[in-house]
Amino acid sequence: MATQQTTTAGRALVAPSVILLFIWMIVPLVMTLYFSLLHYSLLDPENVSFIGLANYTSFLSDPNFLAALYNTLVLVVSVLIISVCGGILVALLMDQPVFGQNVLRLMVIAPFFVMPTVSALVWKNLLMNPDSGLFAWIAKSLGFSPVVWFTNWPMLSIIIIVSWEWLPFASLILLTALQSLDEEQKEAASLDGAGPISYFGYIVLPHIARAITVVILIETIFLLSVFAEIYVTTSGGPGVATTNIPFLVYKQALLDFDVGGASAGGIIAVILANVVAIFLMRIIGRNLEG
Amino acid sequence: MAMKKSTSERIGVTVLAWVVAFLIFFPILWTFITSFKSELDAIAMPPKFLFFHWTLENYFEVQSRSNYLRFASNSIILSVGANIIGLLFAVPAAWSMAFAPGKRTKDLLMWMLSTKMMPAVGVLVPIYLIFRNLHLLDNLIGIGIVLLLLNLPLLIWMLYTYFKEIPVDILEAARMDGASLLNEIVYVLTPMAVPGIASTMLLAIILSWNEAFWTLNLTTSNAAPLTQFIASYSAPEGFFWAKLSAASTLAIAPILILGWFSQKQLVRGLTFGAVK
Numbered sequence: 001m002a003t004q005q006t007t008t009a010g011r012a013l014v015a016p017s018v019i020l021l022f023i024w025m026i027v028p029l030v031m032t033l034y035f036s037l038l039h040y041s042l043l044d045p046e047n048v049s050f051i052g053l054a055n056y057t058s059f060l061s062d063p064n065f066l067a068a069l070y071n072t073l074v075l076v077v078s079v080l081i082i083s084v085c086g087g088i089l090v091a092l093l094m095d096q097p098v099f100g101q102n103v104l105r106l107m108v109i110a111p112f113f114v115m116p117t118v119s120a121l122v123w124k125n126l127l128m129n130p131d132s133g134l135f136a137w138i139a140k141s142l143g144f145s146p147v148v149w150f151t152n153w154p155m156l157s158i159i160i161i162v163s164w165e166w167l168p169f170a171s172l173i174l175l176t177a178l179q180s181l182d183e184e185q186k187e188a189a190s191l192d193g194a195g196p197i198s199y200f201g202y203i204v205l206p207h208i209a210r211a212i213t214v215v216i217l218i219e220t221i222f223l224l225s226v227f228a229e230i231y232v233t234t235s236g237g238p239g240v241a242t243t244n245i246p247f248l249v250y251k252q253a254l255l256d257f258d259v260g261g262a263s264a265g266g267i268i269a270v271i272l273a274n275v276v277a278i279f280l281m282r283i284i285g286r287n288l289e290g
Numbered sequence: 291m292a293m294k295k296s297t298s299e300r301i302g303v304t305v306l307a308w309v310v311a312f313l314i315f316f317p318i319l320w321t322f323i324t325s326f327k328s329e330l331d332a333i334a335m336p337p338k339f340l341f342f343h344w345t346l347e348n349y350f351e352v353q354s355r356s357n358y359l360r361f362a363s364n365s366i367i368l369s370v371g372a373n374i375i376g377l378l379f380a381v382p383a384a385w386s387m388a389f390a391p392g393k394r395t396k397d398l399l400m401w402m403l404s405t406k407m408m409p410a411v412g413v414l415v416p417i418y419l420i421f422r423n424l425h426l427l428d429n430l431i432g433i434g435i436v437l438l439l440l441n442l443p444l445l446i447w448m449l450y451t452y453f454k455e456i457p458v459d460i461l462e463a464a465r466m467d468g469a470s471l472l473n474e475i476v477y478v479l480t481p482m483a484v485p486g487i488a489s490t491m492l493l494a495i496i497l498s499w500n501e502a503f504w505t506l507n508l509t510t511s512n513a514a515p516l517t518q519f520i521a522s523y524s525a526p527e528g529f530f531w532a533k534l535s536a537a538s539t540l541a542i543a544p545i546l547i548l549g550w551f552s553q554k555q556l557v558r559g560l561t562f563g564a565v566k
Contacts, residue, residue: 010386017383024439025405031416098304107315113549115500117520118538132333176557211565225409228502232524249411263415270412277407
C-alpha cells in the first residue's frame with residue numbers, strides 16, 4: 001500500500017519526534033548511569049573520582065534506602081488495593097440507571113483533575129488537622145478523640161490522600177469497560193436466572209479483567225513516582241516514615257547535593273519501574289495487534 | 291444488575307450512588323465553600339457549613355499578597371504553549387505511522403511509550419545539572435521543554451489511535467486525484483482529524499497543568515506555575531486556610547471544567563488505547 005516515496009516521507013515526519021525523545025530519554029539516562037559510578041558532590045565539585053559500584057553498595061546498605069523501598073511498596077500496594085476494589089464498586093454503582101447519572105459521574109471523576117499539591121494541602125489542613133479539621137469534628141461529635149493524622153499515622157495519611165486521587169481513575173476506566181458489556185449477554189444471564197453474585201463472578205469480572213490489569217499497571221507506574229503529595233505535607237517525615245524512593249533521591253540530589261548517590265538511587269528506581277513496564281507494554285502491544 | 295428491580299431497590303441504589311459520589315466529591319466542595327469564609331470562620335469548631343458571612347476577600351488577598359495572576363499565566367503559557375509545539379512534532383509523526391506504517395512502526399510506537407514509563411527521578415540529576423549550566427532553571431523555556439517532552443509520547447499515541455480510525459480509502463482517492471502529501475494533510479486529513487487533535491490537546495493540557503514533579507524541582511518563582519504557588523502554602527504563616535482554599539479553587543476550577551469535557555478521551559489517552 002505504501003509506496004517507496006511515502007515511506008521516505010513518513011520517515012522524515014517521524015524523525016524529529018524520535019530524535020527528541022531519544023535525546024530526552026537516552027542521554028540523561030546514560031548520564032545518570034555514569035554519575036552513579038562517580039564520587040561527585042556539588043559541595044565539593046572539584047573532587048570527582050571514579051568509584052565503581054560504591055554508590056550502589058552504600059545506597060543499598062543504607063537503612064534509609066531500605067525504609068524508602070518498603071515505604072514505596074506499602075504506598076503502591078495499599079493505594080492499588082483501595083483504588084481498584086473501591087473502583088470496581090463505584091463503577092458498578094455508576095453503571096446503574098439512577099437519577100442524575102451524568103452529574104454523579106462528573107462528581108466521581110473530579111478528584112482526578114485536582115493538582116496533587118492542592119489535594120495534599122486541602123486534605124492535610126481542612127480535613128485532617130487535629131484541631132480544626134473536619135475529621136476531628138466528626139471524631140469529637142462521635143465521642144472519640146481526634147486522630148493526629150500526620151504525626152501518628154503519617155503513611156496512612158499519605159495513602160488516603162493518594163487513594164482519593166486515584167480512585168476516580170480506576171472507577172472511570174472500569175466504568176468504561178463495564179459499559180461495553182453487551183445487552184444480550186446481560187439478558188441471557190438474567191434469563192438463565194443468574195443471581196447477582198454469579199452474574200458478577202462469571203460475566204462481569206471476566207469482561208473487565210483486562211481493564212483491571214491495565215488500571216493496576218498504569219497506576220503502579222504513577223504510584224512509584226508519587227512526589228508532590230509527600231513534598232508538601234510531610235517532607236518525608238517524621239524521620240523517614242513517609243520517604244519513598246523518589247523523595248529519597250530528590251533529598252540526596254537537591255538537598256544533600258550528592259550527585260553520585262542520588263544517581264545510583266535513580267537507576268534503582270528505573271529498574272523497579274521497568275519490571276512493571278514490561279508487563280504493561282505486553283498488554284498494550286497485544287492490543288495493538290488487534 | 292440485569293435483573294428487574296423493585297421500586298424500593300431502585301431508590302436504595304439511587305440514594306447509595308448519590309451518597310458515594312457526594313463523599314468522593316466532598317473535599318472539592320469543602321474547599322470551594324471554605325474559600326468564601328473569613329480565616330476565623332475557616333477554622334471554627336464546630337465547622338460552619340453554609341451559615342457564615344460569605345466574602346470574596348480571600349480571592350483579592352491571594353492576588354495582592356502573592357501575585358496569583360503571574361503563576362496562573364505561567365500555568366497557561368506552559369500547558370498550552372508546550373503542547374501546541376508538541377503537536378507540531380506529534381501530528382506529522384502520528385500521521386505517517388498511521389497511514390504509511392513501515393516494518394518497525396509498531397516497535398517505534400512501543401519504544402515511544404516506554405519513555406513515558408521511565409520514572410522522573412531516574413533523570414532528575416542530569417537534567418537538573420544540564421539546566422543549571424544552561425541557565426534554564428526557573429525559566430519558562432526550560433520547564434516548557436520538559437513538559438513538551440513528557441507529553442510527546444502521549445500526543446503521538448492518542449493521535450495515532452484517532453488517525454487509525456480515519457478511513458484510508460478517502461486518502462487513496464485524494465492521492466489518485468494527484469494531491470500532494472502536503473495537500474493531503476491540509477485539505478483531507480486535517481478536517482477529519484480535528485476532533486481527535488482537539489481531545490488529545492485537552493488531555494495534554496490537563497496533564498501539563500497538574501504536572502508536579504518537574505515544576506516543583508525546576509522552578510522557584512519566575513517560571514513557577516500554580517503547582518509551585520500552592521506548594522508555597524505548605525509552610526505558611528498565621529491563619530491561611532481560607533486563602534489556601536481560594537488559591538486552590540482558582541487553581542483547579544479551569545482544569546476541572548476542561549476535564550469534565552474530556553472524560554471519554556481521558557480513558558483512551560491514559561490507557562494508551564488499551565481500554566476504549
